Amino acid sequence: MEKPYRLSVFFCTRIVENEAPLLSQAPESVEIRPVPMACSSMVKDLFLLKALEAGADAVSVWVCPEGACRHVQGNLRAKKRVQRVQSLLEDIGLDGRRLTFFNLAPQDRVSISSRLEEIAALLAGIGKNPAGPPRSRDAEPGPATPAGLEPKAPDTHPG
Amino acid sequence: MNTEPISNLHRVLSRGHFAVTAECGPPRGANGEAVREKGALLKGVVDAVNVTDNQTAIVRMSSISACKHLMDLGLEPVMQMVTRDRNRIALQSDILGAYSLGIKNILCLSGDHQRFGSHPEALNVFDIDSMNLLSTVRTMREQGKDLSGHALDGAPKMFIGAAANPFADPFEYRVIRLAKKIDAGADFIQTQCIYNLDRFKAWMDMAAGEGLTEKVHILAGVTPLKSAPMARYMAQNVAGMDIPEPLLRRMAGVPKKKAAQEGIAICLETLQALREIPGVHGVHIMAIEWENQVKTIVERAGLLPRP
Amino acid sequence: MIVGEQKPVQEILQMVAPHRKFLILGCGTCVKTCFAGGEDEVALLASALRLASRKDGRPVEIEELTVERQCEDAFIAEAAEAVSRNEAVLSLACGAGVQAVARRFPRSPVLPGVNTTFLGVLEHQGLFTEECAGCGDCQLAVFGGVCPFSRCAKKLLNGPCGGSQEGKCEVDPDTECAWHLIIERLSALGRLDQLRAYVPPKNWQTSLSGGPRKLIRKDHVI
Numbered sequence: 117m118e119k120p121y122r123l124s125v126f127f128c129t130r131i132v133e134n135e136a137p138l139l140s141q142a143p144e145s146v147e148i149r150p151v152p153m154a155c156s157s158m159v160k161d162l163f164l165l166k167a168l169e170a171g172a173d174a175v176s177v178w179v180c181p182e183g184a185c186r187h188v189q190g191n192l193r194a195k196k197r198v199q200r201v202q203s204l205l206e207d208i209g210l211d212g213r214r215l216t217f218f219n220l221a222p223q224d225r226v227s228i229s230s231r232l233e234e235i236a237a238l239l240a241g242i243g244k245n246p247a248g249p250p251r252s253r254d255a256e257p258g259p260a261t262p263a264g265l266e267p268k269a270p271d272t273h274p275g
Numbered sequence: 276m277n278t279e280p281i282s283n284l285h286r287v288l289s290r291g292h293f294a295v296t297a298e299c300g301p302p303r304g305a306n307g308e309a310v311r312e313k314g315a316l317l318k319g320v321v322d323a324v325n326v327t328d329n330q331t332a333i334v335r336m337s338s339i340s341a342c343k344h345l346m347d348l349g350l351e352p353v354m355q356m357v358t359r360d361r362n363r364i365a366l367q368s369d370i371l372g373a374y375s376l377g378i379k380n381i382l383c384l385s386g387d388h389q390r391f392g393s394h395p396e397a398l399n400v401f402d403i404d405s406m407n408l409l410s411t412v413r414t415m416r417e418q419g420k421d422l423s424g425h426a427l428d429g430a431p432k433m434f435i436g437a438a439a440n441p442f443a444d445p446f447e448y449r450v451i452r453l454a455k456k457i458d459a460g461a462d463f464i465q466t467q468c469i470y471n472l473d474r475f476k477a478w479m480d481m482a483a484g485e486g487l488t489e490k491v492h493i494l495a496g497v498t499p500l501k502s503a504p505m506a507r508y509m510a511q512n513v514a515g516m517d518i519p520e521p522l523l524r525r526m527a528g529v530p531k532k533k534a535a536q537e538g539i540a541i542c543l544e545t546l547q548a549l550r551e552i553p554g555v556h557g558v559h560i561m562a563i564e565w566e567n568q569v570k571t572i573v574e575r576a577g578l579l580p581r582p
Numbered sequence: 583m584i585v586g587e588q589k590p591v592q593e594i595l596q597m598v599a600p601h602r603k604f605l606i607l608g609c610g611t612c613v614k615t616c617f618a619g620g621e622d623e624v625a626l627l628a629s630a631l632r633l634a635s636r637k638d639g640r641p642v643e644i645e646e647l648t649v650e651r652q653c654e655d656a657f658i659a660e661a662a663e664a665v666s667r668n669e670a671v672l673s674l675a676c677g678a679g680v681q682a683v684a685r686r687f688p689r690s691p692v693l694p695g696v697n698t699t700f701l702g703v704l705e706h707q708g709l710f711t712e713e714c715a716g717c718g719d720c721q722l723a724v725f726g727g728v729c730p731f732s733r734c735a736k737k738l739l740n741g742p743c744g745g746s747q748e749g750k751c752e753v754d755p756d757t758e759c760a761w762h763l764i765i766e767r768l769s770a771l772g773r774l775d776q777l778r779a780y781v782p783p784k785n786w787q788t789s790l791s792g793g794p795r796k797l798i799r800k801d802h803v804i
Contacts, residue, residue: 162622165629169636204626207591208634247637359736363783385743388735390753399736403783406740410780422783440744448765451778452741459740459780467744514745514752 119147121239123232124167127178128156130186131220132228141229143236156180157190164201164215173245174235176216191219211242282379283351284323285434287557288463288492292582293550294557296353296465296494297321297569299345301336310336310344313566318350320570322581323380325465325559328355332392339369342378353436354378357386362402363411367421370412374431382436382465383408406459409437413460437461439493441478442471442517450481457491464491465559468498470518470541472548479554488554495549498561499568500538503527539572546576584612584676585710586696588623595634597693598672601642605668606631606695607661607683608648609675616710618696619674621648627674627695652679658686665690701732718788718795724781726767731784733760739781 123146125138132138135150142148149172153159156179167175177198179191195217202212216235220227280286287294297317302309317324324345328338342352354373356366370381385405389397403411411422412435419430437456441449453464469475475495482488500506503526510518522541529537542560549555562568573579588594598604606624614620628644635642647664649657652675661683665671670691673680676698684692700712715732722729731737735753742761745752749762768774786792 160622162626162629165626165633168633169629204591204630208595208630208637210633210637247633249636385736385738388745388753390735401737402786404736404738404740406780407783410782438744443742443744444746444748444759445742445762445765448741448774448777451774455740455778455780514747 119145121146121173121236121244122149122171123147123235123239124149124151124172124175125178126151126153126156126159126163126175128153128180128191130180130184131178131222131224137225137228138232141225141232143232145240146232146236148232155185155187155190156194157185157187159194159197161197161201161204164198165204168205168210168214168245168247169249171245171248173239173243173248174214174216176218176231176235178218178220178231181219181221210245210247213238213242214245281432281434282323284353284380285462287322287582290582293578294323294492294494295321295573295578295581296323296325296557296559297566298325298327298559298561298563299341299352299566300327300330300563301338301341303333303335305336307336307340307344310341311348314345314348314350316566317569318348319581320573320579321560322557323351323353325353325355325382328357328384328386329360329392330355331387332359332389332394332397334393339373339376339378342373343376346377351380352378353380353382355382355384356408357384358401358403358405358408359386359389359399362400363407363422366403366408367411367415370415370431370433371427371429374433375429379432380434380436381412382438383412383461384438405437406455409435409456409460434462435460436463436465438466439464440467440515441469441475442467443515446478449478450485450487453482453491454485454487457487461491463494463556465494466496467515468496468561469545469549470516470522472545474517475549476552479552483554492556493554494557494559495552495555496559496561497542497545497549498563499542499565499572500526500534501565502531502534502538506538539568539575542572543575546572583615583702583704584678584698585616585700585702585712586613586618586676586698587616588618588627588674588696589694591627591630591634594627594672594693594695595631597695598631598642598670601668601670601691602640603643603645603668604670604672605645605647605661605664606672606674607652607664608646609650609652609673609679610648611651611653613674613676613679613696614648615704619676621646623674624648627672652676653682655682655686658683662687715789717784717786718792719785721784724776725764726771726773726776728760728763728767730760730764733758733763737784739784741777 125148129152138148138150159177164175177194179194185191198217202215206212218231280289299313326338326341329335338354342354345352383405389395389399412433414420415430416432419427439453506523506526509516546558560569606628608621608624609619624646628646645664645668647661649660651657665687672693672695673683674695680692680694701714701716702710702712705711712732717731735751736743746759746762749759751757751759768776
């Protein structure tokens with residue numbers, strides 16, 4: 117049976133090496149679309165919006181702890197972008213809380229589970245993304261990250 | 276300028292008297308009576324009264340018209356003119372008009388930025404700066420020509436003043452700027468309020484070293500402090516204001532009721548010290564919305580009657 | 583370069599409200615460099631506007647295109663087909679680009695999505711500062727390479743006002759006092775005496791005050 121909510125999680129592979137731990141801990145009400153990244157700096161503002169356009173009810177960006185990024189400032193850049201998109205969401209009247217950002221320690225399974233439950237609780241409160249594509253009951257859920265927008269290379273912007 | 280005095284202020288200064296000027300801020304309205312009431316408090320107490328030009332960029336009655344109200348009472352105004360709101364055409368036109376009404380002193384300023392005033396969304400002009408305005412008024416007076424070189428039908432012969440802030444940064448440049456103002460046309464200088472006498476003396480020494488105190492009449496600015504919070508506020512928020520910590524503590528150290536009295540006492544002490552500095556030819560008392568205290572100060576300083 | 587910033591989304595939403603199908607046209611030169619109107623910004627804005635319109639239950643169709651420069655007809659021409667397919671154009675170019683596009687397509691409403699702010703410099707990543715007023719009569723030689731017309735809040739020509747404190751402008755304590763910089767620079771060059779000279783009123787005829795300006799290079803006109 118289709119779960120009521122969809123969540124796209126953009127995560128740094130230093131925290132979780134692959135999508136398995138996310139999928140195995142998914143809350144009952146949430147279908148997770150994991151997007152692994154070699155570094156969280158690869159997350160672009162556009163990917164976050166596109167995920168919402170494609171039907172995600174919430175988007176979450178998981179990065180390593182500050183000071184621990186192997187590309188030095190990757191997680192800081194990700195944080196700034198997320199903040200910008202949060203304010204953009206508020207500007208267009210979508211709840212900025214649909215986009216969350218967490219610093220997580222590598223392999224911290226307990227936190228993964230509690231973050232996911234937190235988001236599930238939030239979604240239960242704020243409901244579905246009112247700007248998602250029209251969905252029919254038996255249609256296959258579309259990809260949370262549209263084709264061609266998967267992150268490809270680490271962000272090598274100079275400081 | 277050794278000929279006939281241009282104005283009363285000019286007469287007082289050129290005869291070597293210690294000059295006293297005060298300030299009158301026009302009302303935020305069309306109430307001419309408000310100007311006359313402030314003027315009445317200053318009559319016979321000072322040699323001339325500065326009339327501000329939309330000071331702090333707040334819309335007020337025009338300086339020219341408030342000057343006229345004061346003249347009707349028999350007071351001599353110093354018309355302040357800022358370059359913030361008018362271009363060179365309007366400025367020159369108003370100088371001609373002001374002189375035709377009998378206004379004989381002018382203080383040339385750039386003006387406070389409108390950012391802090393009542394209309395921060397206004398377009399500012401700053402077509403010319405205060406230095407250019409000084410030069411313009413002098414050219415009008417001495418060559419009888421406007422900025423375009425056109426001969427005037429009646430030259431405005433005004434006694435020309437400029438402002439100086441001995442406390443603004445960069446300190447070393449302040450004297451160069453004073454020299455430029457004198458070269459551009461300043462006959463007299465009114466300074467920013469002085470609380471830091473040491474720094475003021477250092478500035479006067481530098482000015483004297485350049486021979487500037489021989490070329491211009493310097494009127495030292497004073498403002499009596501009304502209360503400890505006002506003193507603290509000015510020290511922290513007014514750009515270019517230097518109030519030393521011991522003075523702030525002194526104001527804070529007296530009971531609230533006696534703070535005004537203490538402020539006047541400090542003002543009188545400052546005034547006394549200023550009179551002893553060579554090159555200081557007068558004092559400019561800026562008692563903001565406290566005009567009734569000017570007479571007390573001038574009287575207690577032993578500066579009455581006026582020459 | 584010309585610096586601009588994207589208008590607030592709410593203002594853009596109001597402007598495009600009458601249109602159900604429009605083109606967001608980016609410009610790949612100045613406004614791309616300042617993150618206001620290059621193809622990345624076109625994509626992001628398009629996505630945000632789609633989300634906003636869907637949320638309100640009035641979906642719009644948005645086409646995205648970025649040309650090299652919107653202030654040059656040869657590049658604008660590349661947008662002709664896309665313009666003809668849409669009801670309106672939301673241009674993310676500077677004000678010059680918006681007008682050049684509007685001139686080329688007289689039957690299409692052309693709306694500005696960017697506030698053009700100034701001629702400036704990229705001081706460091708993410709910080710742009712105004713450094714030129716385009717007055718048409720450069721006097722930087724007089725002022726030690728620091729322009730008081732664009733960088734002093736009072737356009738002072740003959741030294742700092744009394745409000746300068748510790749090298750900062752009284753209008754904004756985060757802004758350098760241009761006159762402080764001028765003095766610093768001329769001191770370092772041993773040319774402080776240069777500032778002793780009176781600078782006469784500026785001739786503003788070469789600026790916008792003299793009317794809209796035009797540059798004709800006869801050697802390039804056939």
